[in-house]
Amino acid sequence: MIRFELPTEEALLLKDTAERFVADNYALEQRAKAISAAPGDVPRHWAEMAELGWLVACVPEEAGGLGLTPAQIVPMMEVLGAGLILEPVGAVSLGCAAMLARALSPDDVAERLAPVLAGEAIEVVVAGRDGTSIAARREGDTLVFSGASPAVIGAAAAAAFWVVAELDGSRMLVRIPAEDAAVTPCRLVDGQAAAQVSLDNVTVPAAEAIFDCDAALEFGADLALVGVLAETSGVINALHKATLDYVQMREQFGRPIGKFQVVQHKMADMFIACEEARSMVLLAAEAMESGDAAFRARLVSAARVKISDAARAVLRDAVQLHGGMGVSDELAVGHMVKRLLVLTQTGGNRAAHLKRFAEAA
Secondary structure, three states: OOOOOOOOHHHHHHHHHHHHHHHHHOOHHHHHHHHOOOOOOOOOOHHHHHHOOOOOOOOOHHHOOOOOOHHHHHHHHHHHHHOOOOOOHHHHHHHHHHHHHHHOOOOOHHHHHHHHHOOOOOEEEEOOHHHOOEEEEEEOOEEEEEEEEEEEEOHHHOOEEEEEEEEOOEEEEEEEEHHHOEEEEEEOOOOOEEEEEEEEEEEEEHHHOEOOOHHHHHHHHHHHHHHHHHHHHHHHHHHHHHHHHHHHHOEEOOEEHHHOHHHHHHHHHHHHHHHHHHHHHHHHHHHOOOOOHHHHHHHHHHHHHHHHHHHHHHHHHHHHHHHHHHHOOOOHHHHHHHHHHHHOOOOOOHHHHHHHHHHHO
16 A cells, blocks of 8 residues: 655654755865765765764664654655765665665674764675676685676775675675775766775685575665665756756747747656656655565566656756756756766666566566
8 A cells, every 4th residue: 555645754854954964065066076086085974974864764773773764765865866965875874774774683783783874884785787696605614705896886985895695596695894805996977986896706704694685685775776766856856947947047039948838848748757756756665665575676666667767858858958058067957967877777777677577567
């Protein structure tokens, strides 16, 4: 049963803090300065983000978090998406910490997550190309891992990686310190710090591996994707607003181009795409509370497909109406376009989720 409810007090508080943070720290000049820093540096505002409660928001209370539902963090993630933040909030808090809260033993989960939730260390999940598992083999009481994962968001400054590996057809999780891996930092086209993580015969005691974690891994991947979709919705809405302001200001033939009917039609289509994207984000977020994994997979993948279509349509029309300025760094629109290009590929692209939807149906 999917329900749409008004944001709770906690959700609105997180949204308000995110709006103030973005207004104070993410003007284009400030963002450009952050991008100029080395990608392997710990993000400047990481500790502040932890203090604001963003990293603990969706982690269960027994694991040291706030225990908010996915739907309650959607408004915050939309604001962070619209603000084009560079810090890996979703990758760490949703993709890693919230997943580990379900995979680790209840006896020590709070202790093991404490440094991550406090902003003292960055840890992210690392899988193989296109989400496949890293290869593993057993040598006595030791597991040996080999493989590579390209463009892992947040990995450039990570202290450790939670590697998703496969042994004899079974998936496992294992924590590997960053110094044991070959990490090649880079920046993505939208300015986010990422890294290629390579493992070359890295050994870990078999006793440290976490088996029977399929349910936690699937939940974590879906939750991380909901965060990505919420960010995408935020960028789509911001791009629509920026384009609306532009067509009301830009004059041609003696009047604003927004007065021309064909432009008005495009703006109406963009508004519809914004509303469809937000509705699908809320649908996916509500589905995360279902105990039916197949039901959750269908709705999250359906949201990915629909929101990818909305993002592509809004991106296309925004660039067309702005002209060449729409892809420049002088306007926020150009940065939004680049962020959408990255977001629509993060967590699996449209084709992958269309296939997943069909298989889960």
